[in-house]
Amino acid sequence: MNYPTFPPEFLWGVSTSAFQIEGATAEAGRGPSIWDTFTATDGKIARGEDAKVAADHYHRYSEDIALMAELGVGAYRMSTAWPRIQPTGTGKPNSDGLAFYDKLIDDVCAAGIAPAVTLYHWDTPQALEDDGGWLNRDTAHHFAEYAAILGERFADRVKLWIPLNEPMVMSIYGYGIGEYAPGRFLLLDALPTAHHQNLAHGLATQALRAAGAESIGTANNHSPIWPADEDDKTEAAKTWLDALLNRTFADPVLLGTYPEQIHPHLPEGFADDLSTIHQPLDFYGVNYYEPQGVAAPGEGNPLPFELRPVEGYPMTTNDSPIVPQGLRELLVSFQDRYREHLPPVYITENGCSFADAPAADGQVHDPERIDFLDGHLRALREAMNAGVDVRGYFVWSLLDNFEWSKGYAPRFGLVHVDYETQRRTPKDSFAWYRKLVRHE
Numbered sequence: 001m002n003y004p005t006f007p008p009e010f011l012w013g014v015s016t017s018a019f020q021i022e023g024a025t026a027e028a029g030r031g032p033s034i035w036d037t038f039t040a041t042d043g044k045i046a047r048g049e050d051a052k053v054a055a056d057h058y059h060r061y062s063e064d065i066a067l068m069a070e071l072g073v074g075a076y077r078m079s080t081a082w083p084r085i086q087p088t089g090t091g092k093p094n095s096d097g098l099a100f101y102d103k104l105i106d107d108v109c110a111a112g113i114a115p116a117v118t119l120y121h122w123d124t125p126q127a128l129e130d131d132g133g134w135l136n137r138d139t140a141h142h143f144a145e146y147a148a149i150l151g152e153r154f155a156d157r158v159k160l161w162i163p164l165n166e167p168m169v170m171s172i173y174g175y176g177i178g179e180y181a182p183g184r185f186l187l188l189d190a191l192p193t194a195h196h197q198n199l200a201h202g203l204a205t206q207a208l209r210a211a212g213a214e215s216i217g218t219a220n221n222h223s224p225i226w227p228a229d230e231d232d233k234t235e236a237a238k239t240w241l242d243a244l245l246n247r248t249f250a251d252p253v254l255l256g257t258y259p260e261q262i263h264p265h266l267p268e269g270f271a272d273d274l275s276t277i278h279q280p281l282d283f284y285g286v287n288y289y290e291p292q293g294v295a296a297p298g299e300g301n302p303l304p305f306e307l308r309p310v311e312g313y314p315m316t317t318n319d320s321p322i323v324p325q326g327l328r329e330l331l332v333s334f335q336d337r338y339r340e341h342l343p344p345v346y347i348t349e350n351g352c353s354f355a356d357a358p359a360a361d362g363q364v365h366d367p368e369r370i371d372f373l374d375g376h377l378r379a380l381r382e383a384m385n386a387g388v389d390v391r392g393y394f395v396w397s398l399l400d401n402f403e404w405s406k407g408y409a410p411r412f413g414l415v416h417v418d419y420e421t422q423r424r425t426p427k428d429s430f431a432w433y434r435k436l437v438r439h440e
């Protein structure tokens with residue numbers, strides 16, 4: 001099988017997040033997070049599922065590290081659970097929490113794999129949410145304190161640091177439309193949470209630098225915005241949605257500015273924080289899954305846009321259109337828009353879910369996932385040929401895991417997880433990725 005070719009020093013990895021795989025939510029001093037609260041709230045999660053056990057990674061991380069060593073990946077993007085380190089989000093760190101990540105990071109390093117640590121993948125300590133969460137500017141400063149604790153403890157071993165995972169999703173899905181924790185429905189009044197997360201990114205980057213961190217970047221999710229029709233009003237809606245979903249999180253970090261449209265929705269004095277947010281970065285991490293369709297707002301719609309599905313493409317079981325060329329388009333547009341302000345890029349997440357299950361032969365055959373990865377890697381290669389400086393790629397995800405409000409039905413892993421027995425079964429895509437990563 002001919003694979004797309006990449007430079008020998010290209011960094012191959014896999015990604016996960018703490019809340020989606022660890023389980024052990026009440027063990028070793030971990031405090032409750034907004035997602036523990038959300039999963040315990042009726043009607044919020046499909047089939048009433050929760051992540052108390054998830055993939056039980058907290059107890060089975062050695063087995064999972066052995067799987068990554070088998071894959072031959074050069075890096076593992078994981079997240080640390082803020083409520084495991086600071087159960088209420090402030091104050092003295094929980095030594096058992098630090099000890100867990102000490103052991104995990106040591107064993108990842110011992111397997112010859114570079115740890116890439118995301119400090120925050122949406123599991124805000126509930127105590128901070130009770131004080132307003134990301135609506136409260138103080139949370140950004142608490143986050144910087146948390147970052148300093150991690151930097152001090154792990155900067156000697158961690159290769160790549162990512163303060164926040166997808167602040168856009170936290171703001172829009174968590175505070176804007178209530179689909180994710182903490183479940184607020186504030187629409188555009190959620191935008192102060194975007195600013196406070198951007199501020200947290202800047203303050204945490206300063207704290208990590210002070211602790212001697214090697215390489216710091218982002219993991220922002222981005223989508224090319226595709227107009228549903230040629231109407232001028234749709235073009236205006238496209239510009240607005242691009243500002244909201246993409247530029248509100250890229251511009252302040254890369255340029256030290258916010259798109260004009262967003263200014264009226266930001267907290268007073270936001271401009272004074274831009275120099276803190278606009279920290280020099282070593283890389284820009286992009287999570288790509290799909291383009292986003294848009295049209296002009298209909299009658300009575302309070303928003304300056306209307307979301308539209310992208311049609312005419314094969315779909316995943318998570319209702320995502322499979323559009324590899326969207327990745328090339330996105331990266332080339334970023335190169336054009338940010339030019340010398342865009343540091344080297346890592347694809348920090350890309351992946352797909354299908355209803356994978358062991359077949360009669362005990363194997364898990366997932367040809368659609370192999371096609372998905374192959375297609376997106378070819379599109380990535382094209383973007384690199386067009387001049388985008390891409391240094392690495394992380395598959396979402398190593399393991400099947402808890403897919404937020406959709407629970408366990410969407411399976412994104414290269415490794416199948418039987419949630420009854422916690423048995424791990426590498427899928428065909430695991431073998432495919434192994435060959436690619438090992439240049440076999």
Ligand SMILES: O=C(O)[C@H](O)[C@@H](O)[C@H](O)[C@H](O)CO
Pocket residue numbers: 017020165166169221287349396403404412
């Ligand atoms: O991008 C995200 O939404 C998150 O970073 C992951 O936690 C998701 O599980 C994954 O993307 C699949 O939807």
